[in-house]
Amino acid sequence: QKEVEQDPGPLSVPEGAIVSLNCTYSNSAFQYFMWYRxxxxxxxxxxxxxxxxxxxEDGRFTAxxxxxxxxxxxxxxxxxxxxSATYLCAMSAKSDGYSTLxxxxxxxxxxxx
Amino acid sequence: DAGVIQSPRHxxxxxxxxxxxxxxPISGHNSLFWYRQTMMRGLELLIYFNNNxxxxxxxxxxxxxxxxxPNASFxxxxxxxxxxxxxxxxxxxxxxxxxxxxxxxxxGTRLLxx
Numbered sequence: 001q002k003e004v005e006q007d008p009g010p011l012s013v014p015e016g017a018i019v020s021l022n023c024t025y026s027n028s029a030f031q032y033f034m035w036y037r038x039x040x041x042x043x044x045x046x047x048x049x050x051x052x053x054x055x056x057e058d059g060r061f062t063a064x065x066x067x068x069x070x071x072x073x074x075x076x077x078x079x080x081x082x083x084s085a086t087y088l089c090a091m092s093a094k095s096d097g098y099s100t101l102x103x104x105x106x107x108x109x110x111x112x113x
Numbered sequence: 114d115a116g117v118i119q120s121p122r123h124x125x126x127x128x129x130x131x132x133x134x135x136x137x138p139i140s141g142h143n144s145l146f147w148y149r150q151t152m153m154r155g156l157e158l159l160i161y162f163n164n165n166x167x168x169x170x171x172x173x174x175x176x177x178x179x180x181x182x183p184n185a186s187f188x189x190x191x192x193x194x195x196x197x198x199x200x201x202x203x204x205x206x207x208x209x210x211x212x213x214x215x216x217x218x219x220x221g222t223r224l225l226x227x
Contacts, residue, residue, distance in 0.1 A: 043117075043204055043218035044156070050200065071197040092214045098168060099214055100146075105155035 003027050006089055006104030015113050019076040021087050023104045026070065029093035030102070033065050035074045036088045038106065044088055048074065079111045116141070117219035119205050125225045131193040134222045137186055138207030139180050144207040146216060147180055156204070162188065163211045195226045 036044035048063040086106040118137040182188040206216040
């Protein structure tokens with residue numbers, strides 16, 4: 001079992017739809033959770049960052065973490081064609097002050113006008 | 114502020130040739146990461162440095178790969194000799210300190226080995 005599982009998609013939705021992207025993980029030590037957005041032929045860029053369990057909202061984006069289920073989600077409200085990209089979840093566990101990120105493979109999102 | 118800078122952006126080479134990828138991290142960032150991204154395996158961490166010192170190189174696939182960070186503003190990833198299975202997008206990322214999690218990625222180098 002991979003440490004982080006993410007459905008590769010593609011996920012196709014019409015403009016204005018609510019999008020739900022998800023990751024599951026197996027390492028209970030993970031406590032820092034991130035979502036990166038990667039446009040085609042570009043580097044990943046940080047979208048959302050959360051610590052431990054709970055919700056975080058930033059504009060049209062909401063990140064949720066459920067550590068008891070080892071499940072994280074990213075919701076996009078009123079999706080736009082410009083949201084079309086690959087979304088990668090990433091997570092880390094502190095260890096002696098040095099941490100690395102474990103990434104999911106990414107979910108490709110296509111928002112049609 | 115300038116982000117992470119990588120060069121070249123594209124590289125096409127023949128099997129057996131040496132390839133050198135370059136990275137300039139964000140000024141003031143103390144940690145630097147090299148990743149490889151493929152469709153099959155996703156984003157894989159190859160090696161990372163804190164304060165120019167290699168901390169974990171367990172992701173380097175084999176001895177053909179080597180990385181250096183001679184100073185805080187420059188790092189190289191070298192493949193010698195290159196093989197077709199090395200074809201991938203190579204990303205460099207930097208982080209402000211070892212005690213933070215957020216990494217900032219460069220635009221990547223798209224490598225094709227024929």
